[in-house]
Amino acid sequence: xxxxxxxxxFSHYVPLAVLLxxxxxxxxxxxxxxxxxxxxxxxxxxxTTYESGVNPIGTARRRFNVRFYIVAMTxxxxxVEIVFLYPWASVFSSLAEDSGLTPVFLGRCxxxxxxxxxxxxxxxxxxxxxxD
Amino acid sequence: xxxxxxFVSMLVVTIALHVILGAVAYSxxxxxxxxxxxxxxxxxxxxxxxxxxxxxxxFHFWGLGQPLADGLKLFLKEDYTPPNVDKVLFIxxxxxxxxxxxxxxxxxxxxxxxxxxxxxxxxxxxxxPGMAVVTVAPINIGILYFLAVGSLAVYGVVIGGYASNNKxxxxxxxxxxxxxxxxxxxxxxxxxxxxxxxxxxxTDLIVLNQAxxxxxxxxxxxxxxxxxFFTSQLAEANRxxxxxxxxxxxxxxxxxxxxxxxxxxxxxxxxxxxxxxxxAFFTLLFLGGWSIPFYVGQAAAGGLPxxxxxxxxxxxxxxxxxxxxxxxRWTIPRFRFDQLMQLAWRxxxxxxxxxxxxxxVLVALKVPAIHWWMLGVNVLTFIGLVVIGPKVPKGPPVxxxxxxxxxxxxxxxxx
Numbered sequence: 280x281x282x283x284x285x286x287x288x289f290s291h292y293v294p295l296a297v298l299l300x301x302x303x304x305x306x307x308x309x310x311x312x313x314x315x316x317x318x319x320x321x322x323x324x325x326x327t328t329y330e331s332g333v334n335p336i337g338t339a340r341r342r343f344n345v346r347f348y349i350v351a352m353t354x355x356x357x358x359v360e361i362v363f364l365y366p367w368a369s370v371f372s373s374l375a376e377d378s379g380l381t382p383v384f385l386g387r388c389x390x391x392x393x394x395x396x397x398x399x400x401x402x403x404x405x406x407x408x409x410x411d
Numbered sequence: 412x413x414x415x416x417x418f419v420s421m422l423v424v425t426i427a428l429h430v431i432l433g434a435v436a437y438s439x440x441x442x443x444x445x446x447x448x449x450x451x452x453x454x455x456x457x458x459x460x461x462x463x464x465x466x467x468x469x470f471h472f473w474g475l476g477q478p479l480a481d482g483l484k485l486f487l488k489e490d491y492t493p494p495n496v497d498k499v500l501f502i503x504x505x506x507x508x509x510x511x512x513x514x515x516x517x518x519x520x521x522x523x524x525x526x527x528x529x530x531x532x533x534x535x536x537x538x539x540p541g542m543a544v545v546t547v548a549p550i551n552i553g554i555l556y557f558l559a560v561g562s563l564a565v566y567g568v569v570i571g572g573y574a575s576n577n578k579x580x581x582x583x584x585x586x587x588x589x590x591x592x593x594x595x596x597x598x599x600x601x602x603x604x605x606x607x608x609x610x611x612x613x614t615d616l617i618v619l620n621q622a623x624x625x626x627x628x629x630x631x632x633x634x635x636x637x638x639x640f641f642t643s644q645l646a647e648a649n650r651x652x653x654x655x656x657x658x659x660x661x662x663x664x665x666x667x668x669x670x671x672x673x674x675x676x677x678x679x680x681x682x683x684x685x686x687x688x689x690x691a692f693f694t695l696l697f698l699g700g701w702s703i704p705f706y707v708g709q710a711a712a713g714g715l716p717x718x719x720x721x722x723x724x725x726x727x728x729x730x731x732x733x734x735x736x737x738x739x740r741w742t743i744p745r746f747r748f749d750q751l752m753q754l755a756w757r758x759x760x761x762x763x764x765x766x767x768x769x770x771x772v773l774v775a776l777k778v779p780a781i782h783w784w785m786l787g788v789n790v791l792t793f794i795g796l797v798v799i800g801p802k803v804p805k806g807p808p809v810x811x812x813x814x815x816x817x818x819x820x821x822x823x824x825x826x
Contacts, residue, residue: 290417299514305508317486317489
């Protein structure tokens with residue numbers, strides 16, 4: 280009975296597209312409407328960058344701390360790992376008992392996770408996660 | 412003409428989008444009410460639906476007109492674009508924030524399975540009868556869609572912060588990016604563990620596996636995982652105690668400092684939509700979705716009354732989670748940025764990896780009563796955390812004095 284409602288048909292993505300279009304229309308309509316309805320006054324001081332009422336010093340396009348870059352790199356390591364693990368996770372518990380594939384699948388994935396853990400330990404040891 | 416599933420999905424799109432927008436507006440009101448109750452005040456209770464117009468009848472309605480009045484006010488404000496911003500990015504950034512927030516809930520199974528009777532108007536068959544999941548998209552990637560769309564939310568924040576050409580906005584955008592990226596990993600791993608346990612990524616099957624009274628719910632068997640997911644969800648939605656991206660004392664408004672009128676409102680709306688969506692996914696993954704507590708023989712599929720009951724149960728659980736998030740905001744003070752990053756990288760990620768390894772081994776061994784094993788692993792990991800946690804070597808103290816160089820208040824420059 281419940282298998283009738285299973286999903287592998289492409290037509291199930293159509294309502295998703297409708298939802299996306301509706302959300303886009305909501306966003307655009309709000310921006311356009313408020314631009315039309317609201318008042319518009321311009322001024323020299325009004326246009327300056329807000330820095331707590333002080334005259335702005337320099338520009339905001341400047342160098343920033345390299346730690347943010349390291350966080351991004353470490354994130355890539357783990358995020359790619361997790362994405363690779365999703366197909367494994369969804370079929371792992373339904374492997375056939377007598378196929379003998381369970382130890383192979385488990386072993387390969389443990390090795391895969393182990394490589395990430397080594398990288399994580401290296402990053403920890405190098406002080407990536409210390410924010411002092 | 413339409414199949415039952417497509418028709419039901421269209422129905423859900425139409426209703427749920429409006430309900431979510433309304434829920435977001437009224438969760439702002441709920442937030443203000445809860446804040447006032449926590450602080451021993453009364454909160455907004457004056458604005459009815461007359462908006463101060465003398466020709467409309469005066470009712471206060473316990474202040475329920477407040478969200479509408481707020482929205483109207485934001486519409487009537489000036490939509491100002493400062494001259495030194497990056498104009499194109501500045502305008503599309505709020506949309507990049509609000510669109511993912513409004514489509515992320517597409518895979519939530521609101522009301523179980525509907526034995527749809529079909530719809531015929533004037534002899535023309537509009538929808539065929541059949542079994543349908545009460546959701547927007549019953550797609551087989553399921554919960555993966557939530558992660559994919561949730562990652563897109565970073566763009567709105569970081570592009571808005573960069574385009575504003577303001578130091579506060581830039582720092583806020585950077586912080587928000589680092590925070591959202593870091594907390595996405597424990598979020599992804601905890602979802603991975605659930606997929607591993609149930610062997611499916613489809614949201615309706617995840618709920619169906621839990622729908623056996625309260626003893627089927629994941630929060631009973633994996634409490635530590637639920638805490639990890641909830642914490643990461645709070646950080647993903649930029650909520651206190653993790654709202655470092657917009658903390659008023661340090662960064663004025665964070666990434667939306669230069670925004671006004673409806674552009675600001677779209678950011679605001681996106682934040683609350685993230686809370687509502689996060690509550691829905693917590694309900695779905697850990698609180699058993701539409702399953703009624705202490706009632707075991709719940710039918711999986713049925714007619715319209717059962718579907719409405721299921722939607723009611725789901726919405727009630729979501730409401731409890733949203734209220735909890737708001738109470739947390741007014742109870743727990745804000746973290747410091749280094750504490751925030753250390754919580755993610757030195758605590759949540761290793762713990763979630765340990766739970767993932769344990770779950771993989773348990774599933775591979777095909778142990779009987781895997782739920783009890785998982786509960787044991789959770790409890791043991793928690794005890795291990797309490798024991799080992801204080802013994803992990805700490806870095807040097809961070810509260811040291813930083814010399815003020817180059818500032819006009821600095822003693823170096825005055826001499």
